[in-house]
Amino acid sequence: MAIADALSLLLGADRIDTTAAALTQHSRGESYAAGVMPEVVVYPQSTDEVSKVLRFATERGVPVTPVAANSSLEGHTVPVAGGISLDLGRLDRVLESRPEDLLIVVQPAITYPRVNEHVRRHGLFFPIDPGAHASIGGMVSTNASGTAAVRYGTTGDYVLALEVVTPTGEVLRLGNRARKSASGYDLCALFTGAEGTLGVITEVTLRLVGLPEAAAAARLPFPDAYSATSFVTRLIQAGVPVARCELIDPISIRAVNAYSGTAFPEEMTIFLEFHGNPAGIAAEVEIARELAADAGATAFEAATDAGERARLWEARHTMLFAANAAHPGLDSIITDVAVPISELPAAVASAMADCAEHGLDVHVVGHVGDGNFHLTLYVADAAERALAQGVVDRMTHRALDVGGTATGEHGVGLRKLKYMEREHGEALGLMQTIKATLDPAGIMNPGKKLPVRAPR
Numbered sequence: 451m452a453i454a455d456a457l458s459l460l461l462g463a464d465r466i467d468t469t470a471a472a473l474t475q476h477s478r479g480e481s482y483a484a485g486v487m488p489e490v491v492v493y494p495q496s497t498d499e500v501s502k503v504l505r506f507a508t509e510r511g512v513p514v515t516p517v518a519a520n521s522s523l524e525g526h527t528v529p530v531a532g533g534i535s536l537d538l539g540r541l542d543r544v545l546e547s548r549p550e551d552l553l554i555v556v557q558p559a560i561t562y563p564r565v566n567e568h569v570r571r572h573g574l575f576f577p578i579d580p581g582a583h584a585s586i587g588g589m590v591s592t593n594a595s596g597t598a599a600v601r602y603g604t605t606g607d608y609v610l611a612l613e614v615v616t617p618t619g620e621v622l623r624l625g626n627r628a629r630k631s632a633s634g635y636d637l638c639a640l641f642t643g644a645e646g647t648l649g650v651i652t653e654v655t656l657r658l659v660g661l662p663e664a665a666a667a668a669r670l671p672f673p674d675a676y677s678a679t680s681f682v683t684r685l686i687q688a689g690v691p692v693a694r695c696e697l698i699d700p701i702s703i704r705a706v707n708a709y710s711g712t713a714f715p716e717e718m719t720i721f722l723e724f725h726g727n728p729a730g731i732a733a734e735v736e737i738a739r740e741l742a743a744d745a746g747a748t749a750f751e752a753a754t755d756a757g758e759r760a761r762l763w764e765a766r767h768t769m770l771f772a773a774n775a776a777h778p779g780l781d782s783i784i785t786d787v788a789v790p791i792s793e794l795p796a797a798v799a800s801a802m803a804d805c806a807e808h809g810l811d812v813h814v815v816g817h818v819g820d821g822n823f824h825l826t827l828y829v830a831d832a833a834e835r836a837l838a839q840g841v842v843d844r845m846t847h848r849a850l851d852v853g854g855t856a857t858g859e860h861g862v863g864l865r866k867l868k869y870m871e872r873e874h875g876e877a878l879g880l881m882q883t884i885k886a887t888l889d890p891a892g893i894m895n896p897g898k899k900l901p902v903r904a905p906r
């Protein structure tokens with residue numbers, strides 16, 4: 451019996467879609483041009499249904515690619531081996547809210563802005579902000595972070611417990627509700643960042659934090675990448691607990707000005723945000739102002755009023771739309787690396803020089819307080835794609851040369867697979883053993899995260 455017919459009998463016809471529109475929609479993700487059609491899209495509505503699908507898939511050797519908001523950037527959700535695209539979008543409810551314990555229990559497809567809408571009334575928030583309307587399950591599965599990681603950490607830092615369905619259909623509960631634990635192996639950490647290669651997350655218990663009493667924002671243009679990133683290095687080394695610390699390059703600011711009719715200085719610009727009490731943030735802003743002057747900032751605008759803060763950050767918020775509008779009809783390649791903070795100035799400057807040398811139009815955005823930056827490259831054809839891939843290769847190897855990582859937050863997906871051997875060395879074998887133990891039939895998101903183990 452065909453896979454779709456068998457799954458229809460197992461779950462009901464309304465959980466299955468084989469229309470061309472659904473298959474096409476599930477054939478590719480963001481920033482990764484090559485798509486592959488799944489055979490069927492399945493929309494489970496409970497943990498039990500996820501379990502039935504995975505048991506069926508393991509028995510029949512059918513590949514399963516989980517997908518939620520589909521905002522991942524390295525080809526994570528492309529069903530390269532066909533089979534089932536497991537769309538978790540219907541599992542999007544809040545299951546339990548416990549503000550007194552600063553936690554919330556959610557299904558995986560709820561987005562982080564919806565979690566925040568839900569908990570704001572209790573003076574709480576989930577501080578991880580990747581920008582796209584990502585799901586909590588997707589964020590756990592990529593260990594997403596984003597603009598606020600410099601202060602608040604990554605998604606994994608907020609995972610207290612998970613319910614997961616293993617590839618053989620077993621339902622496991624991992625972790626607990628205590629603020630800390632020294633018990634057992636940390637299996638929540640194993641599933642965090644696993645990119646759907648070890649099983650499906652069907653429930654997440656998230657730690658929350660208190661909303662800050664006050665906030666301030668600042669915008670600081672610099673004459674070049676080196677001075678801007680050197681300022682960031684000094685700010686972090688000085689221990690200033692900045693809440694967000696972002697960099698945007700002059701080409702992106704020019705795109706924003708064209709897109710929004712603004713007149714921001716077209717310079718390398720740092721955007722800062724501070725959270726805390728009014729006296730504390732005033733002191734932090736002053737330290738930042740002094741360090742910025744020493745590093746050669748050409749201006750320093752700061753504000754505490756919400757409207758003014760939004761104005762100062764406007765270019766950062768509009769940047770992606772503006773960059774896309776500046777390159778109509780072109781494919782984008784969005785990729786990231788992270789380096790130790792002292793290596794940041796050289797890493798950003800060399801990536802930009804490499805793009806210039808190869809005539810590539812690049813947009814640089816960085817969560818630079820983490821030593822993490824992104825390149826967005828627009829390509830018109832195969833030749834430009836090859837040039838862009840060369841830039842990504844060299845940037846990644848330079849990051850590895852100085853003790854960094856091939857990806858600070860976007861994950862491995864397909865595009866970063868080739869660097870895993872160099873980054874992890876002998877430990878890659880242990881990762882492959884864990885994968886083979888949990889997923890003996892190799893059905894879960896095949897071809898992602900780890901290179902396939904060579905036959906012995």
Ligand SMILES: Cc1cc2nc3c(=O)[nH]c(=O)nc-3n(C[C@H](O)[C@H](O)[C@H](O)COP(=O)(O)OP(=O)(O)OC[C@H]3O[C@@H](n4cnc5c(N)ncnc54)[C@H](O)[C@@H]3O)c2cc1C
Pocket residue numbers: 479480515516517518519520521522523526527538558579580581582583584585586587588589590591592593594595596597645646647649650651652770859860895898
């Ligand atoms: C404009 C833009 C800006 C971005 N900025 C950032 C940023 O600043 N920081 C950052 O970290 N990321 C960023 N991203 C990338 C993206 O938002 C994150 O990778 C996000 O975590 C993906 O969540 P998602 O719900 O879209 O997951 P998907 O893309 O649907 O899936 C991501 C991966 O997780 C797996 N998966 C999804 N749900 C589950 C589940 N329940 N169980 C098991 N596996 C699952 C999938 O198989 C896939 O491998 C950005 C993306 C865009 C488009």
